[in-house]
Amino acid sequence: MSTASNPKQTTEQRSGQYAKFDEYVDYQVSKTGSNIKANDLLTTAVGISAIFLGYLLVFVLFDHWIIQGGFGHTARLVMLAGVFIACLGWAVWKLVLPYFKKVTHLYSANALEQTSHEMEGSLLNLIDLKQSRRNVNPEIISSLEKRAALTLSQTDTEQAVDRRPLMRLSYVLLFVVAVLCFYALFSPKEIWPSISAAISFSPQREFATQTQINSVTPGNTEVLSGSQLEVIVDLRGEVPDTVTLFYTSSDEGRVDEPLKLRAMDETRKRYQGMIVGINGRGIRQELTYHV
Secondary structure, three states, X not given: OOOOOOOOOXXXXXXXXXXXXXXXXXXXXXXXXXXXXXXXXXXXXXXHHHHHHHXXXXXXXXXXXXXXXXXXXXXXXXXXXXXXXXXXXXXXXXXXXXXXXXXXXHHHHXXXXXXXXXXXXXXXXXXXXXHHOOOOOHHHHXXXXXXXXXXXHOOOHHHHOOOHHHHHHHHHHHHHHHHHHHHHHHXXXXXXXXXXXXXXXXXXXXXXXXXXXXXXXXXXXXXXXXXXXXXXXXXXXXXOOOOEEEEEEOOOOOOOEEEEOEEEEOOOOEXXXXXXXXXXXXXXXXXXXXX
């Protein structure tokens, strides 16, 4: 006796989780609102950076070539205060206040409507009906949700964020940075003294010159009585026709006595001089010198 058995056939049903139409619409609207807010914050930050760096560039150019002797303390304070107030006010208006506000769903929905003509107001009508809290036929709501969800699924929602102001301000910032870097590399004057003066409240400041003293050797030192002192100066930038050292003795027998330095190395812009004392008898008292 034989028995035959049919193999038992089993089927597996895979269940997937899909977002409901209303959930998908709410997600896209909320995401668009967050993107709009982030874009506004970034646009404001880039704008403030462009304003501040633009101020530094204009300050440096005027300080070097237009204003004789550079900007004074009062003028620097007024300009710096003006820039700080403008940047702070702009930051509060465009960064701080929007941080505590919420981009409304209607605003986000309107931005999304602009990305597709197929919506034909369905998304705006849906959001408006939900926010109005009126008694509406659920079938109407369901139909609007389905239409909006299907249209959004086939739409590039990133286009709802207008990034053109951000791009324009980014180009402006890039241009200002490029000009500032180009000027720093090829200007005959150092820009750092002017930049330091532009952002400092101190009345003391350094002035940009076409010639910079890189080092003075030996600087402050002690020597034996009756000996001589060799001074070596390294310059940077444009070299003047003459480089002169002035020294003054403690008894004021010599006051700002000039000593012309001679070039040791034209390529390295190094100059040397020897303080030999009165009548060449060596240094017999304290003295101060400057180049």
